[in-house]
Amino acid sequence: MLSSFKKLTDSLLKTRNSLFGKLAPLVGGRKIDDALLDEIEETLLGADLGLDATGRLIASVRERARKENMTEGEQVVTLLKEEIRGILTSADTASIWQNEHRPVVFLIVGVNGSGKTTTVGKLARLYSAQGKKVAIAACDTFRAAAVEQLQIWAERSAVDFIRAASGADPASVAFEATKQAAASGVDLLLIDTAGRLHTKSHLMQELTKIRKVIHKAKPEAPTYSLLVIDGATGQNALSQVRVFTDSVGCDGLIVTKLDSTAKGGVIIAIAEEIQAPVRYIGVGENIDDLQEFDAGQFADALLS
Numbered sequence: 046m047l048s049s050f051k052k053l054t055d056s057l058l059k060t061r062n063s064l065f066g067k068l069a070p071l072v073g074g075r076k077i078d079d080a081l082l083d084e085i086e087e088t089l090l091g092a093d094l095g096l097d098a099t100g101r102l103i104a105s106v107r108e109r110a111r112k113e114n115m116t117e118g119e120q121v122v123t124l125l126k127e128e129i130r131g132i133l134t135s136a137d138t139a140s141i142w143q144n145e146h147r148p149v150v151f152l153i154v155g156v157n158g159s160g161k162t163t164t165v166g167k168l169a170r171l172y173s174a175q176g177k178k179v180a181i182a183a184c185d186t187f188r189a190a191a192v193e194q195l196q197i198w199a200e201r202s203a204v205d206f207i208r209a210a211s212g213a214d215p216a217s218v219a220f221e222a223t224k225q226a227a228a229s230g231v232d233l234l235l236i237d238t239a240g241r242l243h244t245k246s247h248l249m250q251e252l253t254k255i256r257k258v259i260h261k262a263k264p265e266a267p268t269y270s271l272l273v274i275d276g277a278t279g280q281n282a283l284s285q286v287r288v289f290t291d292s293v294g295c296d297g298l299i300v301t302k303l304d305s306t307a308k309g310g311v312i313i314a315i316a317e318e319i320q321a322p323v324r325y326i327g328v329g330e331n332i333d334d335l336q337e338f339d340a341g342q343f344a345d346a347l348l349s
């Protein structure tokens with residue numbers, strides 16, 4: 046089996062190519078000057094680091110190069126590595142389990158196709174393998190196929206599956222699922238929801254309602270709204286986070302499909318501009334391809 050770091054490094058290949066694959070030839074044999082910094086800035090923006098993080102990185106590189114009397118272009122790469130490590134922070138996801146109340150509820154939200162259902166399946170595997178009693182509930186009640194897709198994931202990890210009659214109101218499914226999970230000693234209840242465009246306000250209100258009824262069903266249950274973002278979304282990720290945060294709150298992000306995009310640098314933009322931490326990352330389509338986000342490992346994988 047691949048080590049998780051090797052898996053991460055492999056999955057970030059495209060992003061590494063768009064970032065360090067471009068930086069290395071750029072700085073080779075050059076002196077650090079305004080022209081070089083401008084070109085580096087363009088490369089960072091092109092790798093989806095976003096305006097804020099890019100601005101901050103270029104400013105610190107300029108400042109440190111001056112203070113530390115650096116003149117050689119190659120030295121910029123080392124500086125950037127250190128500064129990017131400074132921007133990324135790890136969430137203390139392990140502390141979720143320190144709350145003694147059960148079930149812990151993960152409400153999985155996001156736009157269509159971002160990877161919610163797949164991520165629910167992966168989370169079920171991750172935590173059932175750690176000995177936790179996991180249940181999955183399907184609040185994506187619009188499509189029968191969506192419920193079946195989820196049931197298959199539940200079977201793969203042999204976890205409980207709480208299903209609703211098709212066409213049932215998503216909030217009532219969430220309410221019943223939370224009650225059932227609490228009554229049957231479930232440690233982790235994963236609630237999958239239908240994809241929704243963050244621009245459709247009635248759908249966003251439905252999420253607010255789902256969050257409310259979970260609280261009503263079990264007020265002490267530690268509940269986390271986790272927003273799933275397709276890593277290939279690039280800068281649009283930031284506006285998705287803002288809108289979802291307004292309706293349902295955002296206690297963490299899950300960035301998926303890092304294995305198939307060159308835009309993984311968006312995690313740096315997110316870390317710079319967004320309060321909510323990245324908690325998990327998707328690094329492939331298989332059930333084991335989910336990792337707890339580790340900022341140090343990510344920076345190392347990205348920049349090596």
Ligand SMILES: Nc1nc2c(ncn2[C@@H]2O[C@H](COP(=O)(O)OP(=O)(O)O)[C@@H](O)[C@H]2O)c(=O)[nH]1
Nearest residue numbers: 157158159160161162163301302327328329330
């Ligand atoms: N390569 C890759 N594909 C992923 C990942 N996560 C999800 N997918 C794929 O993205 C597509 C949509 O996933 P799905 O979970 O149905 O999205 P949902 O509409 O948000 O529930 C599927 O084809 C998944 O296999 C990932 O981390 N890496």
Ligand SMILES: [Mg+2]
Nearest residue numbers: 161162185191
């Ligand atoms: Mg789905």
